[in-house]
Amino acid sequence: MYTTIKQQIINWEIKPGTKISEKEVAEKLEVSRTPVREAFLQLAQEELLEIIPQSGTIVSNIDLELVEEARFVRERIETAVAREVCGCISEESVFQLEMNLSMQELCLEKRTHQRLFELDESFHKILFDESNKSRTWSMIRQMNSHFDRLRVLRLAANPNWNVVVSQHKEIFQAIVNNDPDQAEQIMESHLKLVNFEKEELKKQYPDYFK
Amino acid sequence: MYTTIKQQIINWEIKPGTKISEKEVAEKLEVSRTPVREAFLQLAQEELLEIIPQSGTIVSNIDLELVEEARFVRERIETAVAREVCGCISEESVFQLEMNLSMQELCLEKRTHQRLFELDESFHKILFDESNKSRTWSMIRQMNSHFDRLRVLRLAANPNWNVVVSQHKEIFQAIVNNDPDQAEQIMESHLKLVNFEKEELKKQYPDYFK
DNA sequence: TATAACTACCATACTAGTATATTTATATAA
DNA sequence: TTATATAAATATACTAGTATGGTAGTTATA
Numbered sequence A, B: 001m002y003t004t005i006k007q008q009i010i011n012w013e014i015k016p017g018t019k020i021s022e023k024e025v026a027e028k029l030e031v032s033r034t035p036v037r038e039a040f041l042q043l044a045q046e047e048l049l050e051i052i053p054q055s056g057t058i059v060s061n062i063d064l065e066l067v068e069e070a071r072f073v074r075e076r077i078e079t080a081v082a083r084e085v086c087g088c089i090s091e092e093s094v095f096q097l098e099m100n101l102s103m104q105e106l107c108l109e110k111r112t113h114q115r116l117f118e119l120d121e122s123f124h125k126i127l128f129d130e131s132n133k134s135r136t137w138s139m140i141r142q143m144n145s146h147f148d149r150l151r152v153l154r155l156a157a158n159p160n161w162n163v164v165v166s167q168h169k170e171i172f173q174a175i176v177n178n179d180p181d182q183a184e185q186i187m188e189s190h191l192k193l194v195n196f197e198k199e200e201l202k203k204q205y206p207d208y209f210k
Numbered sequence C: 001t002a003t004a005a006c007t008a009c010c011a012t013a014c015t016a017g018t019a020t021a022t023t024t025a026t027a028t029a030a
Numbered sequence D: 001t002t003a004t005a006t007a008a009a010t011a012t013a014c015t016a017g018t019a020t021g022g023t024a025g026t027t028a029t030a
Helices: A002-010 A022-029 A033-045 A064-085 A091-110 A113-130 A134-143 A145-156 A161-176 A180-195 A198-204 B002-010 B022-029 B033-045 B064-085 B091-110 B113-130 B134-143 B145-156 B161-176 B180-195 B198-204
Strands: A049-052 A056-059 B049-052 B056-059
Touching (some): A002 A033, A002 A145, A064 A145, A064 B064, A064 B134, A091 A113, A113 A134, A134 B134, A145 A198, A161 A180, B033 B049, B064 B145, B064 B161, B064 B180, B064 B198, B091 B161, B134 B145, B145 B198
């Protein structure tokens, strides 16, 4: 239930400001109210839903301050992770990153953005796993859900995936070359990229923002 | 329910490895099973409980890798926060920090460790609030619950609160003096303090560790 | 006409019973 | 005595009904 509803919110099938109810969702997904309620609670913790006690539940508007907080956390953590894996990265992870990167190039050519989206995620996840920080990655994923919605908006607007993919390649190179300063620096600018377009999107869709 | 049960786990009223059940807790706290279940789910997400489907629920052993992950996140985030608030800190926050510090000194004299524990928390929280990162603080608090249990163990062992309090004072001074490098440096060593005693405690209470 | 009180409705919050799977104890056979 | 099959006990997972509180619409009154 949690995954299903979250996907629907992130993919804009349910838009910010929409009122939804346990009962309604339960009937649509053909389960009882409790599993839906449990999903609601988890999504509320993540601030994707706002539960107003005894009254109703609405899909949260995008909160740019929350987006910035999550971006900040990612920047501070991932620069350190990039630095940490330099030099001591396992062959297995190197192989996985290489595979990931070649698929990214393929998807870039074919313009299959949805798949590219997922490859982007798993590129970063490989680095977290390598440095034994899988829980930190889950935490970041949880904080990042408002930003994920923004990314889906941007998908249509044809973002500059070229830059993203080439940065991934540069980060990989810096890591295998055991150049922590370089790895950290590129990772930092990589994670500052998301700052672009935020304000522009807010102007374009003002109703969906807080 | 969530807060109650969490407190009991952190204060070692329910020990790691203990089997607990929704029904049992519900009866003891005189509510029905659902609110307890919801608390269980949240605590399981935080890894304080391990829910084994259709079988049972046990209080997790302390996982030193998780403790280290949380410590690492705190270090990377809080050094940046300390740097960020330098120079631009509001009078209100300065006042709150001063109040907090003088209370810390008082509690240090009187050896009221529990209260000191709370003052320590709120000292750091003030800095997060000042830099508009309240959600980041909640996130850290959530990741830190395994470490909180360790701290309670240490409370009895009479830890070196003198060092902790004087570091707080030094961090405060660096911030009001607008010395970001100094602030960051002390914050870093402050958050490395927790590394001490971890392995020792594990030897002392091997059954409670993973 | 505007405001206050009342009522019907609907949302979440909680309770309790049922379903399902796992564990444990027991009985039987090799 | 040991191994295996089976049944009872017990835990979570789910369903559905009830309680409680909040919202909006209507009516009555100033």
